[in-house]
Amino acid sequence: MSYKVIIDSCGELTEEMKKSGHFETASLQIDVDGHHIVDDESFDQADFLRRVKASGECPKSSCPSPERYMEEYHCDAEHVYAVTLSAELSGSYNSAVLGKNLYEEEYGEKDIYVFNSRSASVGETLIGLKIAECEEKGMSFQKVIETVESYIEEQHTYFVLETLDTLKKNGRLKGLKAVVATALNVKPVMGSTPEGSIQQLSQARGIKKGLAKMVDEVAANMKNTQEKILAISHCNCEERAKAVRDMLLERASFKDVIILDTAGISSMYAADGGVIVVV
Known part of the structure; x- marks a missing residue:
């Protein structure tokens, strides 16, 4: 059967996914001080981060329309x-x-299914890859849905950011009773809940300790890693992402490892220096 996977632009595509012919991106859009940015192949991360740093306003995003x-x-x-x-x-x-x-x-009935990733960024990437894996195995449409929904249930997302300001100001941290003071250089280790909202898992003083603490959190929940892909995305900090990869590879072996630079929406929320891990 022929298939197509549409991933909204919070999910980064690997070069192989782009070349496969099976993947398309549904672009979200971003506004920074009246400057409109479409989150597609034209996204310039360096320019975006400069604009955000110079702006007194929080960037805003809008999702793709139903049309x-x-x-x-x-x-x-x-x-x-x-x-x-x-x-x-x-x-x-x-x-x-x-x-x-x-x-x-x-147009009438068609085999279309929408997956709520309950994640973001490379979490969506991994789900897209899982769909393709199932399709290439020749699974029926319903079997693909069942298999991928089970995969989403088992997936965990973790992140450490230099600042939580954009998440806070855009209401993405609602329900959290307290977020530690950034003035103390305390970095919260954050993660996804089973429902797909954000929770604080732990914290550490400084980014290096924060990343190490995140690795501890990831390691504590890892299962059957030899059957899984380790996916890491970063906003303008490849060396940090590689350091996290190396720390995790000391703890376990994986089927594969993917490291991607964040696209527009993920860059907006991760901010300069943020690292996201999904297993």
């Missing part, structure tokens, strides 16, 4: 999947579902 998803569903592929940023953090999931409804109203 945009509907356009992506209108293709020759027999099986179509969308993977979105956690529904707890963005309207992208609801938009993708509405797009499916619009498509079916206009």
